[in-house]
Amino acid sequence: MTKLLSHLRALNEKLAIAAGLLLLLSVCVTLYDVIARPFGASLGGTDELSGYAMAIVASWGVSYALTGLAHVRIDIVRARGGSAVRAWFDAVSILSLAAVALAVAYRAWPVLEKSISNGSTANTTLETPLWIPQTLWMAGWVWFAVSAVAMAGAVCLFLITGRNDDIEEYAGSRGEA
Template sequence: MDNLISLLQRMNERLAIAAGLLLLGTALVTLFDIIARPLGMSLGGTDELSGYTMAIATSWGIGYALTSLAHVRIDLLRAQCNSRLQAWFDMIAILALAGVATVVAYRVWPVLAKTIQNKATANTTLETPLWIPQSLWLAGWFWFAFSAVIIAASVILFIATGKSDQVNEAAGMRGEA
């Protein structure tokens, strides 16, 4: 399981870099558009594209936050417990997160399906076929749900085999620097 979690972490790091590059590219296009406007050369649609970028980068970036133990958690009670009880709190947290991520990923599909069925385009000058950004958004949610389920399964296995210390590494909290 450690190898699988390590692979998941590496993949999420690469996906986070890709999401960051997408954000950087969008910022550069927006900057160019702002500079070009006084010269009468506006690209138009940068606000629309930046909205798509934010949704896509967020859906892909939350998987990285998960595997980096960067999700916000309130640990008032957890901090007072021994490592075994902390592992149980971590298991409850990752199971809840995996459940929510799976439900959201499942509920995103009907949005895309309806878009494809209606051949919907953005109500803007770009008239972007909405299936394109929504497909990337959906894929990010599916990846996040997949990542969360893999980590949840790992945590259950670690607890079942008495490896409470490994639970903290897979789904615990990042220590303060």
């Protein structure tokens, strides 16, 4: 299990870099557009494209936050408890997060399905077929659900076998630095 979680963490780090590159590309395109406007060379639609980039980056970024132990928690009780108390709080936390991730991923499909069935396009000059950014957005939420469920399964296994240190490492809280 620890090997699986280590691979999951490494993969999510690579996906975070890809998301960061998408965000950087969005910034560069927007910067070019702002500089080019006075010269009549505006690209147009940069606000729309940057909105898509933000949605895609956010949906993929939550998986990195999950495996990087960056999700915010109020953990005053957890921090004062022993190893077993922290393990149980971490288990409840990851199980709750996995349930929410599954719900969000499940509810993302009707949004995409409706855009596909209606042939929806953006109400802008670009007329972007909405299924394109929505597919990438939904894929990020599905990956988050997969990551969260894998972590929840591992944490439950660690809890059953008394491996509290592994729970701390892979699903604990970083706390204040």
